[in-house]
Amino acid sequence: MRTLRENKINFYKNELNFRKIAQELYKDNATEHSIYICDLTKVQRQFELWQDCLPNIKPYYAVKTNNDALVVKTLAELGAGFDCASVEEMQMVLEAGVTGDRIIFAHPCKPLSHLQYAQQHQINISTVDTEFELFKLKQHFPNSDIVLRFRSDAKICGWPLGKKFGCEAQTDTAALILLARSLQLKIAGTSFHVGCECEDLEAFVRALSTARELYDVGKMLGYDMNFVDIGGGYHGGNNEFFKKIAKTISSSLDLYFGNEPIKCISEPGRYFVEAAFTLVCKITGKREMRNALGQLESIMYFINDGKYGSFIDTGRDFSNVMYFSENHLEQQKYKTTIWGPTCDSTDKIVDNLYLPRLHRGDLLAFPNMGAYTLCLASKFNGIPLPKVVYYQQQN
């Protein structure tokens, strides 16, 4: 894990000049790593947009999305809360100066040592979706504030989570609340996650309607139930869509909870970081494919990051890839395949892209690479992990 002290922030005035920064970073073949350009101002802007659109919902950044220390520090200073899934994540957030009451331990299945760590650091709120987890809490953390996670899936989303997490609202929740009561545990409220990159506006309406039903059930059984956690699932690179979702969420909260004294939180991950990171890669090799007449038909490039590094998520949009060359480039574009650096033949980043004829040493820059990238990268084949350089706009 990088420490805060190693991280230097570079300041810029108007716009970030990716070409200039990328070429400077790779000057004289000084590095073989792929490099992230992180614009912390974008993280701040996302926070401000959140405050404008959803002022009554406190964002708890899902650290799993990108556990970069400066991102965590930036959000901590802005006043965000944090969704953590493990000791390491909790530790990192606490080290950024955040107190336990601004953290939710949002993993519904918690290893004991992680639970003990949460208890020692007054991280009291945690998510549960089975009776087994209730028994675990009874034994190891009986005075925690429990949030029941129920399943409520978006009809269209990039990454559904409901098959793995969330109890069935209609059949399981009342039984779990009753069990919690008999174990003298405290149920604080409910949570859900509609699925990542949700495209279904109505998903939040349905989920909040269910949350209200469970609120009533919990109240009937003697609990306050004033904690409503609406999970994550927002796009990171499409703020217009976020504004629409935010409107739907606000009106559904009004509709279902009106003046009820609830504390509403959300666990956005991708939303805060996706657009803040641009990945710059170097072309380390190429192969030109010709037809029987010797005419150039398509080109393969081999670059210094791949499927086992930053590109594990295969559903990316590559239409906005930038290319930087110190050579003159012809106008003509060729069918292009980009391969990752390992010996695995499935380590392919993209096919069917059209780019001009590039050269070894030229650079490719991929925008919107801040979510579920760096945190998933492995050193398979001994390929070094990417580095990060930081930028922030000067006021």
Ligand SMILES: Cc1ncc(COP(=O)(O)O)c(C=O)c1O
């Ligand atoms: C419990 C929980 N909360 C929040 C998130 C963040 O989701 P997103 O990046 O879609 O906002 C996830 C992602 O897997 C999650 O599992």
